[in-house]
Amino acid sequence: MDASPDATVMDFRRRDARDKLMGLTRYTIDRKSAGMLHAVVLRAAVPSGRILSLDTAKAGAMPGVRAIVTAADAPGQAGIGIADHPLFARVLVRYDGEPLAAIAAETLAEAEAAMAAITVKIAPLPAVVDMEAALAPGAPLVHPDWADYDVLFEGGAHGGNIAWEASSVRGDVDAAFARDDVTVVESAFRVGRQNHVSFEPRAVLASFEDGRFHIETSTQVPWTVRNTTARLLGVPASDVRVTVPAVGGAFGLKFDWAMEPFAALLARKARRPVRLVNTRQEEMLTCLFRENADILIRSAVTADGEIAGREAVVLMDCGAYGGEQIFLTTMTAHTLGGNYRLGAARLVSRAVYTHSPPNGAFRACNGVYNTFALERHTDEISAAIGMDPLEFRRRNVLGDGDLGATGQVFEAEVLRPMLERMQVLRGDTPVAVPDDGRLHGHATTVGTWFVFTGPSAATVNMNADGSATLVTSGVEIGSGSMMQALPQIVAGALGLRPDQVIVRTADTDAAGFDVGVGGGRTTVSLGAASLSAAGEVREKLLKVAGEMLEADPEDLVMADGRIEIAGENGFGYPIAEVAARAQAKYGPVAGTGAFTGRGTPAMAGCAAGHFIEALDIPVFAVHDVDVAVDPETGHVEVLAYRVVQDVGRALNPSAIHGQIQGGVVQGLGYALHEEASIDAGGRICQSGFETYRLPLAEDVVRVAIDLYEGAPSMGPLGTKGAGEVPILNVGATIACAVANATGQRVEELPLTPPRVLAMLLGRKPALAFPHIAPRWADNLLRPHGRPD
Numbered sequence: 014m015d016a017s018p019d020a021t022v023m024d025f026r027r028r029d030a031r032d033k034l035m036g037l038t039r040y041t042i043d044r045k046s047a048g049m050l051h052a053v054v055l056r057a058a059v060p061s062g063r064i065l066s067l068d069t070a071k072a073g074a075m076p077g078v079r080a081i082v083t084a085a086d087a088p089g090q091a092g093i094g095i096a097d098h099p100l101f102a103r104v105l106v107r108y109d110g111e112p113l114a115a116i117a118a119e120t121l122a123e124a125e126a127a128m129a130a131i132t133v134k135i136a137p138l139p140a141v142v143d144m145e146a147a148l149a150p151g152a153p154l155v156h157p158d159w160a161d162y163d164v165l166f167e168g169g170a171h172g173g174n175i176a177w178e179a180s181s182v183r184g185d186v187d188a189a190f191a192r193d194d195v196t197v198v199e200s201a202f203r204v205g206r207q208n209h210v211s212f213e214p215r216a217v218l219a220s221f222e223d224g225r226f227h228i229e230t231s232t233q234v235p236w237t238v239r240n241t242t243a244r245l246l247g248v249p250a251s252d253v254r255v256t257v258p259a260v261g262g263a264f265g266l267k268f269d270w271a272m273e274p275f276a277a278l279l280a281r282k283a284r285r286p287v288r289l290v291n292t293r294q295e296e297m298l299t300c301l302f303r304e305n306a307d308i309l310i311r312s313a314v315t316a317d318g319e320i321a322g323r324e325a326v327v328l329m330d331c332g333a334y335g336g337e338q339i340f341l342t343t344m345t346a347h348t349l350g351g352n353y354r355l356g357a358a359r360l361v362s363r364a365v366y367t368h369s370p371p372n373g374a375f376r377a378c379n380g381v382y383n384t385f386a387l388e389r390h391t392d393e394i395s396a397a398i399g400m401d402p403l404e405f406r407r408r409n410v411l412g413d414g415d416l417g418a419t420g421q422v423f424e425a426e427v428l429r430p431m432l433e434r435m436q437v438l439r440g441d442t443p444v445a446v447p448d449d450g451r452l453h454g455h456a457t458t459v460g461t462w463f464v465f466t467g468p469s470a471a472t473v474n475m476n477a478d479g480s481a482t483l484v485t486s487g488v489e490i491g492s493g494s495m496m497q498a499l500p501q502i503v504a505g506a507l508g509l510r511p512d513q514v515i516v517r518t519a520d521t522d523a524a525g526f527d528v529g530v531g532g533g534r535t536t537v538s539l540g541a542a543s544l545s546a547a548g549e550v551r552e553k554l555l556k557v558a559g560e561m562l563e564a565d566p567e568d569l570v571m572a573d574g575r576i577e578i579a580g581e582n583g584f585g586y587p588i589a590e591v592a593a594r595a596q597a598k599y600g601p602v603a604g605t606g607a608f609t610g611r612g613t614p615a616m617a618g619c620a621a622g623h624f625i626e627a628l629d630i631p632v633f634a635v636h637d638v639d640v641a642v643d644p645e646t647g648h649v650e651v652l653a654y655r656v657v658q659d660v661g662r663a664l665n666p667s668a669i670h671g672q673i674q675g676g677v678v679q680g681l682g683y684a685l686h687e688e689a690s691i692d693a694g695g696r697i698c699q700s701g702f703e704t705y706r707l708p709l710a711e712d713v714v715r716v717a718i719d720l721y722e723g724a725p726s727m728g729p730l731g732t733k734g735a736g737e738v739p740i741l742n743v744g745a746t747i748a749c750a751v752a753n754a755t756g757q758r759v760e761e762l763p764l765t766p767p768r769v770l771a772m773l774l775g776r777k778p779a780l781a782f783p784h785i786a787p788r789w790a791d792n793l794l795r796p797h798g799r800p801d
Contacts, residue, residue, distance in 0.1 A: 028500075028512065040259050053124045062106040076126075084099060087099065095171060109298075112275070148365065154174060184357025206304065208689055239521045266375070293702070331367075341378050420616020451644070470525025470606070487530055494736065495516050506548060508570075532734070537732060636746040638654050684743055757773065
């Protein structure tokens with residue numbers, strides 16, 4: 014029997030809230046161990062070079078030093094799609110900040126002193142620190158030996174400075190653009206990098222005992238850390254155990270391995286526990302930023318608004334190694350090819366190697382900037398054909414039976430009724446138009462994202478006191494899914510209160526495989542596995558209760574901590590008593606559950622190089638904003654912000670509201686403030702909070718929220734992930750509103766005051782991308798993804 018939806022939906026406080034508010038929670042950076050050593054990493058100070066020598070002899074003799082490791086200690090290479098990433102630079106340095114060696118000593122000061130004593134000689138080589146340089150004819154290759162790398166996922170084109178290419182083609186695009194009745198609208202956009210700035214930096218405490226590694230780390234992906242550490246160190250994955258204490262923020266930064274293999278190597282060599290924590294400067298200079306990107310998009314549109322064809326090229330700067338960007342090339346087909354009905358579509362996304370720090374996943378990944386590009390392009394289409402932008406959206410948003418760019422068939426009308434709900438919400442939250450000389454702008458945008466499903470496992474153990482323990486590889490990263498949604502789902506199935514469900518922290522030795530917490534998947538994937546496990550426990554308890562009550566289990570109900578015979582005056586027992594009887598008679602009562610995606614079909618032959626060809630659980634969003642732009646300073650003030658979000662079913666509405674409020678504020682940072690630039694030497698210019706502008710308290714705006722329920726979902730009880738999508742539309746919505754306020758084309762984010770002022774004064778030229786071939790068909794279908 015499934016959990017009762019009515020019993021499951023509620024607002025309740027998180028078990029971890031009190032300790033976190035009081036500062037009592039022990040994160041990875043708070044962990045200590047007897048005999049613990051302190052570690053540091055020596056990093057290269059050039060973006061590109063050949064290592065001539067690396068002498069650690071003097072450092073090894075320094076006081077307190079217990080271990081030094083280099084590339085010779087880590088034989089493997091890791092990656093997603095392509096195994097291109099060694100733990101340490103071996104022959105070539107590929108970015109400023111690349112690790113060269115790691116040192117463990119009795120104190121941090123001794124480790125730092127030893128690091129300064131290492132002698133390294135590097136011969137500088139020509140560097141390509143941006144995508145234009147990397148794709149220029151004759152450009153130096155970031156990976157000259159790219160053809161020798163292990164390919165871990167077949168289907169994507171790669172070669173030269175193209176780390177990966179994913180493409181999708183549906184319909185006759187050339188014919189669509191050749192029609193006599195279409196207007197062709199072309200747009201170009203550019204976005205910069207964004208730092209996650211999680212309050213807890215990346216941190217790890219590793220030990221080596223009885224031939225096995227134990228890694229305590231701040232991560233979203235314990236199994237990725239386990240498997241990648243094993244690969245890099247050349248040991249069986251079963252030799253690595255990963256546990257995850259409380260995580261102090263992530264947002265995708267910790268959705269990949271990071272410092273764990275360094276600490277593990279040092280721990281094995283020193284036979285002592287080793288602690289390694291990034292400084293804030295290291296977090297800023299080597300953080301897996303949201304990547305910078307260039308987007309060129311064009312559409313063929315009829316006078317009545319039909320989009321006959323669309324094609325686009327997205328260049329994503331993956332930095333020195335492919336990493337998450339290999340996987341994220343997949344997203345373009347579902348974002349630029351989402352939102353609207355398309356007659357035909359040809360979309361290409363390329364991850365480009367540069368001599369710069371590697372980039373990585375960040376909340377809603379490349380969907381944030383692709384939605385910015387698509388919605389600005391949509392407004393430019395509307396202007397070109399003389400149609401109101403909101404009317405254009407109403408006519409063209411994806412609906413029931415419409416095809417996505419990869420040929421996926423979408424279900425149900427969702428975006429159109431959400432647009433109508435936004436009109437109501439806007440009417441309920443009016444805003445005064447400024448009369449102080451500032452320019453007023455308003456915009457409404459739509460967005461399409463998805464819940465990343467993938468494999469998950471769960472075990473529920475029923476305790477004799479009537480409580481339940483949930484064991485998974487899930488990690489609580491702040492969203493509340495592990496502390497609220499999962500306990501609600503399990504409690505609903507077992508007739509308990511959510512606070513009677515104990516959620517165990519992730520441990521790869523105790524819980525089954527999970528692809529990680531991210532992509533809005535926790536409530537869906539882990540929730541479905543947990544519900545399945547709880548269902549097995551439920552059946553066992555009902556069987557024992559039936560024996561105790563001499564009743565058919567089908568005639569029993571579980572609610573409010575009791576199992577009773579159905580009826581107004583049903584007789585029964587407390588669940589604790591039934592659990593104790595079951596344990597005594599049959600042994601411990603436990604259940605296991607597993608989940609993976611259903612494999613929604615795409616159209617055969619449409620997609621190449623995609624890790625996800627179709628969306629199991631699409632998620633939609635409609636955002637609306639009013640802004641005021643100061644024509645004298647270029648400052649943009651958000652006057653009002655509104656969100657209608659597709660949530661499937663809201664198990665805990667207040668928790669979702671919190672996620673939306675936080676996601677919008679984070680999106681405001683991306684849209685208006687946060688800028689990370691790279692100098693000619695390949696170094697990130699913003700190395701701390703004093704130079705990287707984050708949203709402050711005065712920048713926060715209260716968000717008016719409407720949760721749209723009822724859209725189909727394969728998630729447990731009809732749920733969808735709600736933590737990732739709130740940031741999706743923010744950059745797009747702010748940009749469209751500023752464009753409407755100023756009458757200028759907005760082609761770049763963030764909209765900092767200097768950039769807005771330059772735009773208003775006509776000092777900002779239109780974007781041009783010489784590194785994207787001028788002939789679309791040649792560029793989109795170039796063989797092997799290599800530059801001409």
